[in-house]
Amino acid sequence: MTLHRIAVDAPLWDALDYVHAETLPRGCLVRVPLGRQNVLGVVLGPAEGSTTPEASLRAVSEVVSALPALDADWLDLLQFAAAYYQRPLGELMAAALPTWLRHHGAAAAAKRVAAWHQRREPQAFRLTPAGGAALAQQLSPRHAALWRLAAALGLKTLQAAGAATPAALIHHDAAPRLQLDAARKLHPKAAALLRDWAAQGWVEAVRDVAQDVAQDLVRNAMPIAMRDVAHNEALHAPQAKPNTPPPTQQATLPPALQAAQQAAVDAIRTARGYAPFLLFGVTGSGKTEVYLQLAAHVLAQDPQAQVLVLTPEINLTPQLVQRFAERFPGERLAVLHSGLAEAERFDHWYAAHSGAARIVLGTRLAALASLPQLALIVVDEEHDASYKQQEGARYSARDLAVWRARQRGIAAVLGSATPSLESWRAAQRGRYRLLELPERASGSLPAVRLLHAGQDPLLRQGGLIGQALFEAITRRLARGEQSLLFLNRRGYAPVIRCPDCGWLSDCPHCDAHLVYHRTDRSLRCHHCGHRAAVPRACPDCGSLDLQPLGRGTQRVEEALATLFPQARIARIDADTARRKGAAQAGFAQMHAGEVDILVGTQMITKGHDFQRVTLVAALNPDAGLFTHDLRGPERLFAQLMQAAGRAGRADSRPADIACADAAASSSAPEMLVQTAYPEHGLYRALVAHDYPGFAARELKERQHGGMPPFSHQALLRAEHKKPEVLDAFLAQAIQLAAAIASAGQGSAGLPQASLAPSGGEAGNAGFGGRTPTGLMVYPPVPASLARVADVHRTHVLVEGSSRAALQDFLVRWRGALQQAKARVRWAIDVDPTEF
Ligand code: ADP
Numbered sequence: 001m002t003l004h005r006i007a008v009d010a011p012l013w014d015a016l017d018y019v020h021a022e023t024l025p026r027g028c029l030v031r032v033p034l035g036r037q038n039v040l041g042v043v044l045g046p047a048e049g050s051t052t053p054e055a056s057l058r059a060v061s062e063v064v065s066a067l068p069a070l071d072a073d074w075l076d077l078l079q080f081a082a083a084y085y086q087r088p089l090g091e092l093m094a095a096a097l098p099t100w101l102r103h104h105g106a107a108a109a110a111k112r113v114a115a116w117h118q119r120r121e122p123q124a125f126r127l128t129p130a131g132g133a134a135l136a137q138q139l140s141p142r143h144a145a146l147w148r149l150a151a152a153l154g155l156k157t158l159q160a161a162g163a164a165t166p167a168a169l170i171h172h173d174a175a176p177r178l179q180l181d182a183a184r185k186l187h188p189k190a191a192a193l194l195r196d197w198a199a200q201g202w203v204e205a206v207r208d209v210a211q212d213v214a215q216d217l218v219r220n221a222m223p224i225a226m227r228d229v230a231h232n233e234a235l236h237a238p239q240a241k242p243n244t245p246p247p248t249q250q251a252t253l254p255p256a257l258q259a260a261q262q263a264a265v266d267a268i269r270t271a272r273g274y275a276p277f278l279l280f281g282v283t284g285s286g287k288t289e290v291y292l293q294l295a296a297h298v299l300a301q302d303p304q305a306q307v308l309v310l311t312p313e314i315n316l317t318p319q320l321v322q323r324f325a326e327r328f329p330g331e332r333l334a335v336l337h338s339g340l341a342e343a344e345r346f347d348h349w350y351a352a353h354s355g356a357a358r359i360v361l362g363t364r365l366a367a368l369a370s371l372p373q374l375a376l377i378v379v380d381e382e383h384d385a386s387y388k389q390q391e392g393a394r395y396s397a398r399d400l401a402v403w404r405a406r407q408r409g410i411a412a413v414l415g416s417a418t419p420s421l422e423s424w425r426a427a428q429r430g431r432y433r434l435l436e437l438p439e440r441a442s443g444s445l446p447a448v449r450l451l452h453a454g455q456d457p458l459l460r461q462g463g464l465i466g467q468a469l470f471e472a473i474t475r476r477l478a479r480g481e482q483s484l485l486f487l488n489r490r491g492y493a494p495v496i497r498c499p500d501c502g503w504l505s506d507c508p509h510c511d512a513h514l515v516y517h518r519t520d521r522s523l524r525c526h527h528c529g530h531r532a533a534v535p536r537a538c539p540d541c542g543s544l545d546l547q548p549l550g551r552g553t554q555r556v557e558e559a560l561a562t563l564f565p566q567a568r569i570a571r572i573d574a575d576t577a578r579r580k581g582a583a584q585a586g587f588a589q590m591h592a593g594e595v596d597i598l599v600g601t602q603m604i605t606k607g608h609d610f611q612r613v614t615l616v617a618a619l620n621p622d623a624g625l626f627t628h629d630l631r632g633p634e635r636l637f638a639q640l641m642q643a644a645g646r647a648g649r650a651d652s653r654p655a656d657i658a659c660a661d662a663a664a665s666s667s668a669p670e671m672l673v674q675t676a677y678p679e680h681g682l683y684r685a686l687v688a689h690d691y692p693g694f695a696a697r698e699l700k701e702r703q704h705g706g707m708p709p710f711s712h713q714a715l716l717r718a719e720h721k722k723p724e725v726l727d728a729f730l731a732q733a734i735q736l737a738a739a740i741a742s743a744g745q746g747s748a749g750l751p752q753a754s755l756a757p758s759g760g761e762a763g764n765a766g767f768g769g770r771t772p773t774g775l776m777v778y779p780p781v782p783a784s785l786a787r788v789a790d791v792h793r794t795h796v797l798v799e800g801s802s803r804a805a806l807q808d809f810l811v812r813w814r815g816a817l818q819q820a821k822a823r824v825r826w827a828i829d830v831d832p833t834e835f
């Protein structure tokens, strides 16, 4: 009996000890009893110094032997992530391992894996000319069953064919394909025979498109309109055997790189060991092309190498998957994202884990995938907020990706037109190498025009579409070009309106409408926090008919329909996207040119390469300027730049005389921003397409305020139905923090935490207490969504200049909080991005 320490699939802080007859390797997947359940576990190693007497230890229920053990790198990754993000290892495992595996035992896993491999075996065969000759000579007429098989492959006896030479028996092109299933009915050992004949070159495997699961899975991640392409790819997918030469590949030929692209590819290709790069290039500058050519290089260099490509949203960036599928028709792609069915995701995960999939595309959860031969990591749109998980183990996929690159000594490429300020500063300090793609590969960037909302007659009358925007859309409609209008998320919250007199629920303290919160029927100001009850009657005219106005996008759609009755208008937002496939259909219509004006939220500003859009308009971006979220401006800028990138994608330079007319008649691409603050530095930088200028200004402010990336933060998030209980817990948490701080006083190397004075009116009042390695613990404040479904949410911010000191503090604080056994739900969020 050997004792094993096993991490189990349960939110436990410690691994548990189990016995098993043989010694199991580290990383081995097992199922173990836990309470009355049987859960998935991963062997961490022998249980040295186990405190539990062996007799009372429970035994491993079964070993999931169909799956290769997880490797040391993966285990280290998970242990690092659990420690860094202050979460139980089991919780990280639950996030990283496919749910299907957590719900199925060893036998089911073995069956699924066998089926997976079988689907990869050739399912149909065809006789080769050499095979025809060889079989005709060697098969004895007495082998009836073998003859049946050969005949089904098209081989005829000499007599029947009446031909002079055996080679003439078969016209290879006309040779029928024999399905494995059919072959099995003709000969009990058909599968082995055919494999043997294939090895001799007598038959060749014919790929059966319908069976090709890898390509199926890629197709599933794509909108319907694109599936035909993938279907064609499947026809050209190679055979399963690694040593058979791939059939003619119909890969799209890579374009010749532009100088800046080439320089980037060369720099990354020639880098040795851990090499993080920040690929800074405007939308359309050819970043994806750089990823593609790097991947091609890495895959060609090492027949086993795997490439991981992270993308914020698979469904909003289907073109990324499509481009990889097109460029690498011979490679098996795995696609990992939360939209897959459980079993499907297991198959993809297994494809990556077994090394069969050499290109793995996925959203943040793919950062935790098992990739034994990982050789290159790409993080596309690295600034995107969705890389941070916002519940459970709140990891940052981007940061873990960089950690993995360091662990494996490989290159990581973070790409963005508007890098996160963290990455930008890392590049400035030389921690990341900056690579720039300053120009668009095709088309041109739109000119940005700011429309002063305060001076626009239509906007001042409460309209949503200003005069200049009206005119700009009119011009697009006249020329058959497309316009794209988007609203900031805040802007689509409903407001209360009186249909009789037009009264709107305005905030008494701000120039903003109060937003109607359905959950508690309140009106709230998203700027200053003012809160009011929904009045029973209109304060102006007494009407009892007060109604919430529809969401902003819907209102815009209605306004457009009135202004442009002849236009074809489509809307894509959270409401319409709820219907399955509706967003996809909307995008497909847009691509097909069946839509003149597309209205939506940020969703429509991502990734799509709309060829006919020459006008993009941001209707109400200002809210992003004044959030208390320190990343508000950064996000707004990124969003506007991204939106700008949707216009002018088409190459407007005339390619030949015939196109010159068409090119001349298309409008110069343009982005309009309706704002009350046209002088704001953020918008000025936008007009100049000046990310570095914007970043420099923001970084200066962050430095001044001691905010990230000049400091490191963590939040203690707590929630409870009763505010008193919550307050008591947070008071205790603050006391514990103070105790840890004072215990650290004097003893070198331990962090010293200062407590910011609570109730101070200036939030920065406590900064004077900061020591070089010190930490600041701020008073509790309500979360921006302070109450959700009657649960109150409050958090405590901890900030420090040293990551190590913060980590050290968090470990102690978490331990102390756990011992406090409070009734509230709480968790620590390291490097928080939502407040
Ligand atoms: P990004 O990822 O930066 O938005 P893409 O790689 O998608 O940029 O490139 C934008 C467009 O330019 C795509 O249509 C792409 O095919 C094309 N493109 C990129 N690089 C080149 C090149 N070197 N030559 C010609 N076209 C290119």
Ligand code: ZN
Residues within 6 Å of the ligand: 507, 508, 509, 510, 512, 525, 526, 527, 528, 529, 530
């Ligand atoms: Zn207000």
Ligand code: ZN
Residues within 6 Å of the ligand: 498, 499, 500, 501, 502, 503, 538, 539, 540, 541, 542, 543
């Ligand atoms: Zn009224």
